[in-house]
Amino acid sequence: MNRPQQQTPRFAHRARVGTRWDDNDIYGHVNNAVYYQYFDSVINAYLIEQGGLDIHRGDTVGFVVRSECDYLAPVAYPGELEVGLGVERLGRSSVTYRLGLFDPRAPDPMAPCALGRMVHVFVRRSDSRPVPLPEGLRRALQALQFDSADTPLGQVTRI
Amino acid sequence: MNRPQQQTPRFAHRARVGTRWDDNDIYGHVNNAVYYQYFDSVINAYLIEQGGLDIHRGDTVGFVVRSECDYLAPVAYPGELEVGLGVERLGRSSVTYRLGLFDPRAPDPMAPCALGRMVHVFVRRSDSRPVPLPEGLRRALQALQFDSADTPLGQVTRI
Amino acid sequence: MNRPQQQTPRFAHRARVGTRWDDNDIYGHVNNAVYYQYFDSVINAYLIEQGGLDIHRGDTVGFVVRSECDYLAPVAYPGELEVGLGVERLGRSSVTYRLGLFDPRAPDPMAPCALGRMVHVFVRRSDSRPVPLPEGLRRALQALQFDSADTPLGQVTRI
Amino acid sequence: MNRPQQQTPRFAHRARVGTRWDDNDIYGHVNNAVYYQYFDSVINAYLIEQGGLDIHRGDTVGFVVRSECDYLAPVAYPGELEVGLGVERLGRSSVTYRLGLFDPRAPDPMAPCALGRMVHVFVRRSDSRPVPLPEGLRRALQALQFDSADTPLGQVTRI
Numbered sequence: 001m002n003r004p005q006q007q008t009p010r011f012a013h014r015a016r017v018g019t020r021w022d023d024n025d026i027y028g029h030v031n032n033a034v035y036y037q038y039f040d041s042v043i044n045a046y047l048i049e050q051g052g053l054d055i056h057r058g059d060t061v062g063f064v065v066r067s068e069c070d071y072l073a074p075v076a077y078p079g080e081l082e083v084g085l086g087v088e089r090l091g092r093s094s095v096t097y098r099l100g101l102f103d104p105r106a107p108d109p110m111a112p113c114a115l116g117r118m119v120h121v122f123v124r125r126s127d128s129r130p131v132p133l134p135e136g137l138r139r140a141l142q143a144l145q146f147d148s149a150d151t152p153l154g155q156v157t158r159i
Numbered sequence: 160m161n162r163p164q165q166q167t168p169r170f171a172h173r174a175r176v177g178t179r180w181d182d183n184d185i186y187g188h189v190n191n192a193v194y195y196q197y198f199d200s201v202i203n204a205y206l207i208e209q210g211g212l213d214i215h216r217g218d219t220v221g222f223v224v225r226s227e228c229d230y231l232a233p234v235a236y237p238g239e240l241e242v243g244l245g246v247e248r249l250g251r252s253s254v255t256y257r258l259g260l261f262d263p264r265a266p267d268p269m270a271p272c273a274l275g276r277m278v279h280v281f282v283r284r285s286d287s288r289p290v291p292l293p294e295g296l297r298r299a300l301q302a303l304q305f306d307s308a309d310t311p312l313g314q315v316t317r318i
Numbered sequence: 319m320n321r322p323q324q325q326t327p328r329f330a331h332r333a334r335v336g337t338r339w340d341d342n343d344i345y346g347h348v349n350n351a352v353y354y355q356y357f358d359s360v361i362n363a364y365l366i367e368q369g370g371l372d373i374h375r376g377d378t379v380g381f382v383v384r385s386e387c388d389y390l391a392p393v394a395y396p397g398e399l400e401v402g403l404g405v406e407r408l409g410r411s412s413v414t415y416r417l418g419l420f421d422p423r424a425p426d427p428m429a430p431c432a433l434g435r436m437v438h439v440f441v442r443r444s445d446s447r448p449v450p451l452p453e454g455l456r457r458a459l460q461a462l463q464f465d466s467a468d469t470p471l472g473q474v475t476r477i
Numbered sequence: 478m479n480r481p482q483q484q485t486p487r488f489a490h491r492a493r494v495g496t497r498w499d500d501n502d503i504y505g506h507v508n509n510a511v512y513y514q515y516f517d518s519v520i521n522a523y524l525i526e527q528g529g530l531d532i533h534r535g536d537t538v539g540f541v542v543r544s545e546c547d548y549l550a551p552v553a554y555p556g557e558l559e560v561g562l563g564v565e566r567l568g569r570s571s572v573t574y575r576l577g578l579f580d581p582r583a584p585d586p587m588a589p590c591a592l593g594r595m596v597h598v599f600v601r602r603s604d605s606r607p608v609p610l611p612e613g614l615r616r617a618l619q620a621l622q623f624d625s626a627d628t629p630l631g632q633v634t635r636i
Contacts, residue, residue, distance in 0.1 A: 017497075018495040019518075020514050021343070021514065021517040021518045021521045022343055022349045022514055022517065022518075024343065024344045024532075025340055025342065025343075025344070026343070026344060026346050027214075027220055027284075029222075031339075032223040032226055032277075033196045034340075037192045037499055038497075040190075040191065040192065040499065041555070044498045045498075045555040048555055055501075055505075056505050063186070063188075063230070063233075064191040064230060066228065066229050067227065067230075068225075069226055070224065071223055071224050071225065071226075074222070074287075077518070077521075078518070078521065128233075175336070176336055176338075177334070177335055177336040179335075179355050179358075180358040180361075180362045180363075181359075181502055183373075183502065183503045184498070184499055184501065184503070185501045185505050187373075190498075190499045192499060196340055197338075199338075199339040199340065200336070200337075200396070203339045203395075203396065207396055214342075214346075215346050236359070236362075236363075237359070237362065237363040237367070344533070345532075345538050345540070345602075347540075349517075350513060350517065350541040351511070351514045351517065354510035355510045373503055374503070379504050381548070382548055383547065384545075384546065384547050385509055385510075385545065386543075386544065387543065387544055387545070388542065388543050389540070389542050389543065389544075392605075436509075443504075446551075
């Protein structure tokens with residue numbers, strides 16, 4: 001695969017994720033759907049630990065309404081990968097995350113193996129209606145916003 | 160969630176997928192990453208059965224280089240869902256699939272619960288270099304192309 | 319793999335499960351953990367549809383406290399498999415399920431590809447304390463009990 | 478759930494595994510099938526790193542022919558868990574692993590949250606016939622064998 005020309009954003013948050021035996025598909029690489037499991041796990045762990053999200057009993061829950069990913073270079077079990085997380089757009093009830101997947105053992109560990117986006121809309125658990133972002137979450141997400149000079153909005157090359 | 164205004168394409172191929180207990184996440188709905196498992200499963204089953212793809216020993220394998228999905232209405236285990244599959248763009252080595260997820264038990268079973276796209280690049284298994292689509296695959300994929308009048312290129316509303 | 323000598327129980331309930339692209343691992347067969355997803359999905363769908371289990375809001379939930387499986391012959395995506403489900407032991411709060419996995423396209427579709435067991439303990443959702451089986455669930459589970467003449471208790475050959 | 482009385486073996490190898498968002502099921506705990514993904518991942522990483530197993534191109538591959546697990550206390554995303562791995566029985570072509578799952582944040586982090594077993598039979602990739610364990614794998618597995626005084630063979634209490 002050729003790597004589309006694009007700028008890698010500087011992600012304010014980075015976290016390790018472990019690969020699993022069954023992440024590899026029959027072709028020997030991590031399956032495309034698993035990347036979203038990595039992204040989702042890093043996003044929600046951040047919201048829980050930094051933003052006070054209570055996934056078990058909280059009134060406010062985050063629903064994913066859009067996701068996308070460009071797969072730039074294959075990755076594989078075993079070993080750990082690194083996910084970079086930033087916030088591209090912060091609305092009243094919604095947030096657009098920008099994500100990068102990095103392989104510490106790759107020839108260039110700074111080059112992303114994948115670049116993704118996910119959009120959360122925060123809703124009331126009881127009736128799934130959008131609600132304003134609780135203050136704790138908003139502060140945690142603001143800390144992840146890209147500098148305007150660094151914002152790579154819409155720069156992913158489509159194939 | 161409000162449903163973005165968009166046109167649902169007429170999918171040339173439709174197939175059932177079964178939900179699983181563990182598809183539901185802690186919020187009681189099918190997890191966002193699982194939608195790509197449904198899509199991937201319907202795509203590859205079609206390629207195997209109609210296009211002669213040999214996932215075990217074939218020289219040519221399909222790598223996913225991009226995926227995206229708009230989640231329009233939640234779905235949940237138990238029960239079966241339906242996936243609609245069409246081809247939006249057919250290149251020399253690559254194909255862009257358009258996918259819809261439908262819930263036969265929804266109030267309006269014709270309204271998609273999700274609309275996605277996936278892009279396959281076909282490569283030589285031995286060295287991962289792009290190759291022209293084998294003739295059997297090309298014929299099978301041509302049969303899924305949208306009529307030009309019906310092609311909903313890029314019409315998914317972004318949030 | 320050689321197939322241990324064992325008697326296949328006559329399962330009172332049978333249901334189809336669809337395989338998925340990512341069920342296949344790097345060796346080209348369905349991954350061992352996925353068998354439990356099949357089993358769990360058939361068990362819970364039966365409890366929901368026949369026993370009135372409400373997985374979203376019910377007071378009583380089933381926790382798996384033990385699972386085991388003998389893998390007798392490999393299976394693979396694509397295609398559908400069949401799960402046989404019976405009840406080996408029905409206690410006050412717990413039930414031991416016996417499960418078989420069958421491949422309709424195998425040379426002998428009556429020979430199980432896997433035989434498993436799972437044990438549910440039913441607990442109160444609020445405090446995870448065991449509770450007596452609700453009457454609807456008990457009746458549904460009684461209907462799956464093996465005839466004493468047919469009960470294959472403990473007959474799985476260990477390797 | 479009450480915790481069956483049983484002795485926890487002293488595992489020669491221990492490794493961390495990360496939980497994922499979608500490991501939690503609708504009841505808020507890690508799904509029972511996921512425990513086997515943890516076990517499988519730690520086993521194979523050990524075989525690859527210490528025993529020279531080549532999962533991509535090696536002649537010898539390990540097929541799981543039996544698995545079992547007792548779930549003693551629930552675990553949940555987010556956070557890391559620890560897997561203990563030992564070898565209970567080492568045959569000519571097969572190995573029986575003993576596994577424990579530990580939660581570093583539990584009140585008693587030394588008490589296992591789950592105890593499992595998995596059996597690998599090593600076969601030739603080309604024809605799936607059992608083969609003697611390659612020397613590198615055998616040495617790596619011998620290093621994990623329990624002391625006879627410590628071997629907890631068959632001590633898991635069945636419910």
